[in-house]
Amino acid sequence: MKTRKKILSIAIISLVLMMNLLQVFSYEKSRIPEYIKIGLFFDRTAKAMVAIESPEGIEAGIFYGEEYVPLFELKEKKIVLKKDVENGLGEGSYHIQIGQDFSSYREAEGFLSTIESIIRDGYLCYEGGWKVFVGIYSDENSAEENARQIRSYGYAAKPVMPSSTRVQVVDDYGNPIFMYDSSQDIYFAGRNRGVSVPIITVEGNKYRGAVTAKRLSNSDMTIINKLPLQEYLYGVVPAEMPAAWPMEALKAQAVSARVFTLSNLNKYQQFDFNLCATTNSQVYKGYSGEHPNTNRAVDETRSTIVTYQGNLIETFYHSNSGGYTESSENVWSAALPYARGIKDDFSLNELHSTWEVSFTKEDIKRQLASNNIFIGDIVDMKITSTSESGRVLSLVIYGTTGQETLEKQRSRTVLGLKSNYFFIDSNGFEKENGVAAINSSGIIFDNIALKNKKVVTASGVYNVGDSNNLYISNGRELQEIKDTSVVRASSDDFTIFGRGYGHGIGMSQYGAKKMGELGYSFEEILQHYYTGVKVE
Numbered sequence: 253m254k255t256r257k258k259i260l261s262i263a264i265i266s267l268v269l270m271m272n273l274l275q276v277f278s279y280e281k282s283r284i285p286e287y288i289k290i291g292l293f294f295d296r297t298a299k300a301m302v303a304i305e306s307p308e309g310i311e312a313g314i315f316y317g318e319e320y321v322p323l324f325e326l327k328e329k330k331i332v333l334k335k336d337v338e339n340g341l342g343e344g345s346y347h348i349q350i351g352q353d354f355s356s357y358r359e360a361e362g363f364l365s366t367i368e369s370i371i372r373d374g375y376l377c378y379e380g381g382w383k384v385f386v387g388i389y390s391d392e393n394s395a396e397e398n399a400r401q402i403r404s405y406g407y408a409a410k411p412v413m414p415s416s417t418r419v420q421v422v423d424d425y426g427n428p429i430f431m432y433d434s435s436q437d438i439y440f441a442g443r444n445r446g447v448s449v450p451i452i453t454v455e456g457n458k459y460r461g462a463v464t465a466k467r468l469s470n471s472d473m474t475i476i477n478k479l480p481l482q483e484y485l486y487g488v489v490p491a492e493m494p495a496a497w498p499m500e501a502l503k504a505q506a507v508s509a510r511v512f513t514l515s516n517l518n519k520y521q522q523f524d525f526n527l528c529a530t531t532n533s534q535v536y537k538g539y540s541g542e543h544p545n546t547n548r549a550v551d552e553t554r555s556t557i558v559t560y561q562g563n564l565i566e567t568f569y570h571s572n573s574g575g576y577t578e579s580s581e582n583v584w585s586a587a588l589p590y591a592r593g594i595k596d597d598f599s600l601n602e603l604h605s606t607w608e609v610s611f612t613k614e615d616i617k618r619q620l621a622s623n624n625i626f627i628g629d630i631v632d633m634k635i636t637s638t639s640e641s642g643r644v645l646s647l648v649i650y651g652t653t654g655q656e657t658l659e660k661q662r663s664r665t666v667l668g669l670k671s672n673y674f675f676i677d678s679n680g681f682e683k684e685n686g687v688a689a690i691n692s693s694g695i696i697f698d699n700i701a702l703k704n705k706k707v708v709t710a711s712g713v714y715n716v717g718d719s720n721n722l723y724i725s726n727g728r729e730l731q732e733i734k735d736t737s738v739v740r741a742s743s744d745d746f747t748i749f750g751r752g753y754g755h756g757i758g759m760s761q762y763g764a765k766k767m768g769e770l771g772y773s774f775e776e777i778l779q780h781y782y783t784g785v786k787v788e
Contacts, residue, residue, distance in 0.1 A: 283514075284481065284514060284555060284557075285318070285481060285517070286318040286480055286481060287315070287318055287461075287478055287479065287480055287481065288478070288479065288480075288481045288484050288513065288517075288526050288527070289476050289477070289478045289524070289525035289526050290476065290477045290478075290479075290484060290525060290526065290527055290528065290529055290536055291474060291475070291476055291520055291523055291525040291527070291528040291529065292454060292459075292463075292475045292476065292477055292528075292529050293455075293473075293474065293475040294471075294474040294475070294520075294523050294525070294528065295471065295474075295523070298468075298471045298472035298473055298474055298475075299333075299465070299472050299473045299475055300334070300335055300472045300473065301332055301333060301334040301335070301473075302332070302333050302454060302455060302465060302473065302475055303330065303331075303332050303454075303455060304330070304331050304332070304333065304440055304452060304453065304454055304463060305329055305330035305331070305452075305453045306329060306441075306442035306443065306450070306451060306452050306453060307329065307442075307451075308329075308442050308443040308444075308445045308447055308450065309325060309326065309327075309328075309329050309442070309443040309445070310325070310326045310328065310329065310330075310331060310440055310441070310442065310443065310452070311323075311324065311325045311326065311440070311441055311442075311443050312324055312325075312326065312430065312432075312438055312439070312440055313438075313439050313440075313441060313462065314436075314437060314438060314439065315437065315439065315462075315478065320439070320441070320462060322441075323357055323438075324357055324361070325443060326421075326429060326430065327429075328423050328424075328429060330423075330424060331421050331422065331423065331429065331440070332421075332422050332423070332424070332426075333419055333420070333421060333465040333473065334419070334420040334422060335419065335420070335467065335472065335473060336414055336415050336418035336419060336420050336431065337414060337416070344390070344391075344414035345388055345389075345414045345418075345420065346387075346388070346389040346390070346391060346392055346394070346395040346411055346412065346413065346414060347377075347385045347386070347387055347388060347389065347395065347411070347412040347431075348385065348386050348387050348389075348395055348398060348399045348402065348409050348410065348411060348412065349377075349383050349384065349385055349409070349410055349412050350367065350371065350374065350384045350385070350386060350402060350407050350408065350409050351363055351383075351384055351407060351408055352408065353380075353381040353382065353383055354381065354382040354383070354384075355381065355382070356382060357376070357382055359382065360376050360382035360383065360384055361376065363384055364376065364384050367384075367407065370405055371386055371402060371405070371407075373386060373387070373427065373428075374386045375428050375429055375430055375431065376430055376431075377418075377430070377431040377432065378430075378431075378432040378433065378436055378438060379415075379418070379431075379432065379433040379436070380433065380436070385412065385428070385431060386398075386402070387428075388420070388428055389411075392411050392413070395411035395412070396411050399411055415433065416467060416469070417433050417434050417435050417467045418431055418432070418433055418434070418467070419431065419432055419433075419434050419465050419467060419473065434464070434465060434466045434467040434473075435466075437464060438464060439462035439463060439464045439478060440452060440462060440463050440464065441461065441462035441463070449539065451539055454475065454477070457537070457538055457540050458538055458539040458540045459477045459479070459487075459538035459539055459540075460479045460480075460483045460486070460487075460538070460539050461477055461478050461479025461480070461483065462477070462478050462479070463475065463476065463477050463478075464476050464478070466523075466524055468523065468524070474523055474524070474525070476524070476525045477529075477538070481510075481513065482550060482551075482554065484513070484536065485506060485509055485510060485513070485550045486539075486542045486546065486547050486550055487536045487537050487538045487539065487540075487541050487542060488509045488513075488534050488535065488536050489502060489505050489506050489509055489546040489549060489550060490537070490541055490542060490543045490545075490546040491534075491535035491536060491537045491541050492505055492509060492534060492535055492569075492761075493505040493546075493761055493764075493765075495543035495544075495545040495546045496545070497765050497768065498765060498768025498769050499545070499548070499549060499768070500767070500768040500772060500773055500774045500777060501761075501764040501765045501767065501768035501774070501777065502545060502546055502548075502549035502768075503549045503552060503553050503774035504759065504764050504768075504774040504777040504778050505546075505549070505569070505759075505761065505764065506546070506549040506550045506553045507553050507556050507557070507558060507567070507774065507778060507787070508558075508567040508569050508758075508759055508778070509534055509567075510550075510553070510556070510557065511557050511558050511564055511565065511566075511567040512533075512534060512566070512567045512568075513526075513527060513534070514557065514564055515564050515565070515566050515567070516533065519533065520533075553774065556787065556788070557787075557788060558778055558782060558785050558786070558787055558788075559785065559786050559788060560589060560590040560782075560784060560785050560786070565588075565590050565591075565782060565785060566588065566591070566758075567758060567759070567782070568580075568591060568755070568757040568758035568759070569758050569759040569760075569761060569781075570752075570753065570754025570755050570756055570757065570758065570759075570760060570761065571604055571752075571753035571754045571760070571761050571762060572599050572602055572603065572604040572605055572752045572753045572754065572760055572761070572762040572763070573596045573599040573752050573756055573760035573763055574599060574600075574604075574605055574606070574671060574673045574750070574751025574752025574753075574756070575595070575596055575597065575599055575600050575605065575751060575752070576593055576594070576595055576596055576641035576642060576643075576673070576756075577592075577593050577594050577596050577641070577756055577757065577758065577760060577781065578593045578639060578641050578643055578673075578755065578756035578757055579591065579592050579593040579639070579640075579641075579757075580757050582639040582641075582643060582645060582660065583660055583661055583755050583756065583757055584660075589783065589784065590782045590783050590784055590785050591757050591758055591782070591783070592783040593639070593640060593641045593756075594780075594781070594783070596760055596763050596780075596781075598760070598762075598763035598764075598766040598767050598770075598780075599752070599760045599762050599763035599766070602762035602763070602765070602766060603762060604670060604752060604753035604762065605751060605752065605762070606749070606750070606751055607670055607749075607750045607751070607753075608747065608748065608749050608750070609669065609747075609748050609750070610745055610746065610747045610748070611667070611745070611746045611748070612744055612745055612746075613629065613630035613631075613744050613745075613746075614630075616630045616633070616649065616667070616746070617629065617630050617651075619666060619667055619668060620649065620656065620666065623665075623666045625656050625666070626653075627649065627650075627651025627652070627653055627654040627655060627656050628651040628652035628653030628654065629651060629652045630649065630650070630651055631650040631651060631652060632649075632650045633647060633648070633649050633650070633676055633746060634647070634648045634650070634676075635647055635648075635675070635676060636648050636657075641673070641756070642673060642751075643671070643672050643673045643756060644663050644672045644673070644674060645659060645660055646658070646659050647659075647663040660672065661755060667748075669748065669750060670750060670752065670753040670754075671750055671751065671752040671753055671754060671755075671756060672756075673750055673751045673752045673756065674748050674749060674750035674751070675748070675749050675750075676746055676747070676748055676749075677746060677747055758781055758782060759777070759778070759781040759782070760781065763780075763781070764777045764781075767780065774787075775787040
């Protein structure tokens with residue numbers, strides 16, 4: 253009997269442990285937010301004013317949790333949001349508040365309608381409560397003068413100072429129609445009048461969801477688009493991958509974009525939104541960029557995510573791997589277990605799988621100077637370290653006054669290359685029958701294949717062919733060079749032969765395209781590019 257109880261106890265403990273492990277190794281999909289906030293303009297691109305319009309008209313609303321609640325409709329189909337700001341000369345946007353604060357929009361609107369016969373051009377303002385304002389005055393004296401006239405009609409009236417957080421909503425003629433404190437999160441959306449998708453247009457680009465302007469310290473207005481996460485992905489996937497590509501590739505891109513979003517929700521917390529609309533996050537073109545194919549890919553992978561041991565991964569992706577993806581620590585610093593370099597034949601013979609670019613020494617000098625690197629005239633370049641995949645980890649550029657070492661992605665960014673998967677002055681990617689190039693400082697290049705190469709001499713162009721009997725002149729004597737030890741005069745040109753486009757981590761988009769064409773599922777695509785992951 254004791255043995256049975258002991259076995260039963262062990263079974264129960266094992267079951268509890270298994271349940272705990274399942275909780276540890278499973279991502280809670282309830283954590284996926286319904287809405288997301290995207291920064292359209294912020295920081296250096298912030299706006300002093302921005303035009304918003306909708307063909308069905310515009311409504312103002314507020315979000316209570318994950319639910320958008322309309323507050324009231326504007327008469328205008330086009331509005332302009334402006335800063336309520338001083339001009340630095342003691343002049344600015346002064347207003348007059350009439351009456352007291354009101355607890356609701358209906359009360360404030362009701363009061364405004366009772367005074368319209370006496371006081372024209374009144375409008376509502378939402379600042380910790382509802383208020384009735386009138387006018388935009390350049391200075392406090394002008395506002396006080398008009399306030400005295402309003403008080404003569406028996407209404408309380410007082411000047412209101414300009415605010416560093418207030419936003420003006422004006423019509424095409426600059427007349428105020430509403431104002432709000434941007435810390436109150438008032439949003440503007442297209443009216444839902446029987447249309448399938450209410451649209452709001454910002455600076456000529458169409459978006460789903462709602463838009464607001466935030467006044468942040470020492471900045472113009474930050475413009476934010478808040479919309480359902482699913483609808484945000486509609487505007488991302490076709491901007492990151494052509495909508496005509498195979499459906500399974502599009503689905504893989506949709507899942508990657510979703511997981512990237514969830515893994516980076518706090519990236520722009522200081523600006524009060526989640527992600528921006530550029531390549532600094534993911535390219536987002538809103539409703540204007542949507543396509544039925546990519547919308548379908550997003551819908552058919554709804555809530556699908558990629559995890560590693562129960563945690564969301566960082567779904568890095570790039571254009572083309574060039575035949576090998578890269579391990580994360582060879583691009584950045586962290587060695588992520590699911591971001592391992594792999595052989596990727598699917599990316600071969602696709603756009604950007606190989607490329608070639610030539611530089612003169614002056615070109616390189618200019619590239620360095622544009623990155624505040626000054627080492628005099630360029631003498632030579634040498635790759636001193638590569639990763640297992642073949643990407644450049646260290647490139648040394650020699651100058652007459654110094655040298656510069658470019659590590660990891662810096663070789664790509666400083667020289668403006670498609671990737672850091674490249675070789676200099678090589679015969680394709682072969683390293684057989686290689687020789688060393690030597691100058692007065694010693695060996696500066698090695699493994700240079702000479703087969704079928706041409707050498708420029710004072711007498712003309714010499715075809716090396718398959719010859720092993722080579723000679724070089726130093727200007728005083730002729731020396732025979734045998735086997736693979738050849739001295740080569742320095743050239744003013746450098747030809748770089750490269751592979752791939754992008755950082756090389758994670759999913760190769762052109763590789764995903766080829767896999768889709770070959771009949772692989774989006775799950776198989778994702779599991780090929782992300783090591784040891786679970787698609788769920």
